[in-house]
Amino acid sequence: MAERMVAKQAPRFEMEAVMPNKEFQKVSLEENMKNDKWTVLFFYPMDFTFVCPTEITAISDRYDEFEDLDAVVVGASTDTVHTHLAWINTSRDENGLGDVSYPLAADTNHQVSKDYGVLIEEEGIALRGLFIISPEGELKHATVNPDEVGRDVDETLRVLQALQTGGLCPANWKPGQDTL
Numbered sequence: 699m700a701e702r703m704v705a706k707q708a709p710r711f712e713m714e715a716v717m718p719n720k721e722f723q724k725v726s727l728e729e730n731m732k733n734d735k736w737t738v739l740f741f742y743p744m745d746f747t748f749v750c751p752t753e754i755t756a757i758s759d760r761y762d763e764f765e766d767l768d769a770v771v772v773g774a775s776t777d778t779v780h781t782h783l784a785w786i787n788t789s790r791d792e793n794g795l796g797d798v799s800y801p802l803a804a805d806t807n808h809q810v811s812k813d814y815g816v817l818i819e820e821e822g823i824a825l826r827g828l829f830i831i832s833p834e835g836e837l838k839h840a841t842v843n844p845d846e847v848g849r850d851v852d853e854t855l856r857v858l859q860a861l862q863t864g865g866l867c868p869a870n871w872k873p874g875q876d877t878l
Contacts, residue, residue, distance in 0.1 A: 709813035761799035
């Protein structure tokens with residue numbers, strides 16, 4: 699049986715990534731924590747596929763909303779930074795990403811995917827896991843989808859905002875509504 703991760707310290711990570719300026723640089727949970735930022739870490743199966751670019755570009759198109767909530771977004775797959783860069787350098791109308799507003803990290807040794815419980819070991823790819831981590835490093839939210847189902851940016855932002863209220867948020871709570 700899988701071990702519970704939510705409401706515990708998140709597994710620390712450091713990965714090489716392609717940054718929005720298309721340079722290679724390390725990203726880490728520790729750095730985000732040091733900067734007192736929330737972290738939205740999401741995994742996707744692989745570059746140059748069909749559902750993945752819809753998620754990556756949807757989050758990128760709304761990245762300002764994450765920034766306004768003091769959140770850093772990191773996308774990750776088991777592909778290399780060079781594959782990520784090739785995909786970023788491919789236009790959206792050719793099933794590429796175009797410019798991306800946040801880092802795409804390379805979990806080439808599969809350790810971070812494994813630590814977060816999303817690695818399909820026999821395939822060497824990650825499931826669609828999404829994790830929201832507080833500035834103190836506590837894993838506050840986790841959701842995992844199969845490869846064929848993309849995630850909803852509105853829901854990710856809603857959950858992030860709910861977590862930031864520090865209150866009790868009832869079912870169907872929306873930002874601006876009272877907490878319990």
